[in-house]
Amino acid sequence: MSKLLKKLFYTYYKDIDAGKLLPRDFKRREIGVMLWDKRGMVRHKGFLEKSELSNFIITNAPRHFYHSASLYKSPWIDNMAHKGYYGCDLVFDIDCDHIDTPCKEKHDLWKCKQCGLEGNGLHPKVCPECNHAVFESKGWLCDTCLEKSKSETKKLVEDFLNYDFGIPLDQLHIIFSGHRGYHVHVLNDAFRQLSSESRRELCDFITGTGISLPQIGLNVGSKMINGFTLDDTGWRERIVKYLLHAVQDIKKGKNSLGFEKILVTCISHNAEVLMERIVNKKRNWTLEKVAMGNWTKIIHQLISEARCEIDVPVTIDTHRLIRAPHSLHGRTGFKVVPLAWDELDDFDPFSDPIVFKGKEVMFSTTQRVKEIRIGEEIYGPFEENTQVKIPLETAVFLACKGVGVLS
Numbered sequence: 001m002s003k004l005l006k007k008l009f010y011t012y013y014k015d016i017d018a019g020k021l022l023p024r025d026f027k028r029r030e031i032g033v034m035l036w037d038k039r040g041m042v043r044h045k046g047f048l049e050k051s052e053l054s055n056f057i058i059t060n061a062p063r064h065f066y067h068s069a070s071l072y073k074s075p076w077i078d079n080m081a082h083k084g085y086y087g088c089d090l091v092f093d094i095d096c097d098h099i100d101t102p103c104k105e106k107h108d109l110w111k112c113k114q115c116g117l118e119g120n121g122l123h124p125k126v127c128p129e130c131n132h133a134v135f136e137s138k139g140w141l142c143d144t145c146l147e148k149s150k151s152e153t154k155k156l157v158e159d160f161l162n163y164d165f166g167i168p169l170d171q172l173h174i175i176f177s178g179h180r181g182y183h184v185h186v187l188n189d190a191f192r193q194l195s196s197e198s199r200r201e202l203c204d205f206i207t208g209t210g211i212s213l214p215q216i217g218l219n220v221g222s223k224m225i226n227g228f229t230l231d232d233t234g235w236r237e238r239i240v241k242y243l244l245h246a247v248q249d250i251k252k253g254k255n256s257l258g259f260e261k262i263l264v265t266c267i268s269h270n271a272e273v274l275m276e277r278i279v280n281k282k283r284n285w286t287l288e289k290v291a292m293g294n295w296t297k298i299i300h301q302l303i304s305e306a307r308c309e310i311d312v313p314v315t316i317d318t319h320r321l322i323r324a325p326h327s328l329h330g331r332t333g334f335k336v337v338p339l340a341w342d343e344l345d346d347f348d349p350f351s352d353p354i355v356f357k358g359k360e361v362m363f364s365t366t367q368r369v370k371e372i373r374i375g376e377e378i379y380g381p382f383e384e385n386t387q388v389k390i391p392l393e394t395a396v397f398l399a400c401k402g403v404g405v406l407s
Ligand SMILES: [Zn+2]
Pocket: 112, 113, 114, 115, 116, 117, 127, 128, 129, 130, 131, 132
């Protein structure tokens, strides 16, 4: 099976313009790959010639192709301490695998490794059938998951990196990961010298970690609450903006921020007063018949909606390898696609990154397959051990996902 996929990947790498596969400052980057017939990552590779790197990729047609976010004097040395660290690009990763989307209950599966019992969503603590606690989890993906990844990416780029940190949009390189999310590379060498600790602080700000309301100037007394205005900056301004959005939303009879019922009532009863105060930049947020506890709950809900769900370890670990743009993702067969900011909205992650398009082929499932949209069509669900006739792109996707084989 993997031989066939490797062959397909080879046809892609053989024809691609080698320049596209080269990371910025490629001579200083550690290169790593995962191969089709070996477990684990082959890393600590380094290349001084463009042709050497492209030959390496064409020859191996790797299942996954990564490069370091860091730059080194000698990237090929396998001891991290002796590589000669120069600095590390600031990168962010948004992967819906880490985000709790409601659809996971529908499309993620678990299987007990002891007795084979299967279920939906996240696995239980212990198997209800045999009491063992070792599971195999099978994550799937869908439009809702990928929409969430996209909206978080837009939030990261627009609200945090551009608006708060002042990084120009043309210095923010957005890349579809080829699977469940997006990466954002900051193309500004000034950030390369940030320590892991400083990167963590940036992440804490973006994820809204450890925000203390009194510390950011929200004074909640027993009868009075002194809030923020649109003239404030950072999280203060963000909270007001989200409050304004919540009030407008609830006035229209919606609840897109997911407030519990009592909080919706608190906001809707005071909608006009709140609008007037926000628009006129008044700090008095005291409301009749709204207990301070409920006000605090409203603000915490605003924070949890405004925070951005980045995968923090990717940003703070300066020794990490990241997926190379224009490479292929071995778990989908999709291309890792660089995107300009104005291309992100229209980008369709289940259609635009398809590389291998072709006629219908026979595909044999080796396990139950959840439904998936590839291009314009929805395929599946398919039962275990069945033969189906599907287009090449869908067969490649499912084979890369490991749920069956091209036959
Ligand atoms: Zn079991």
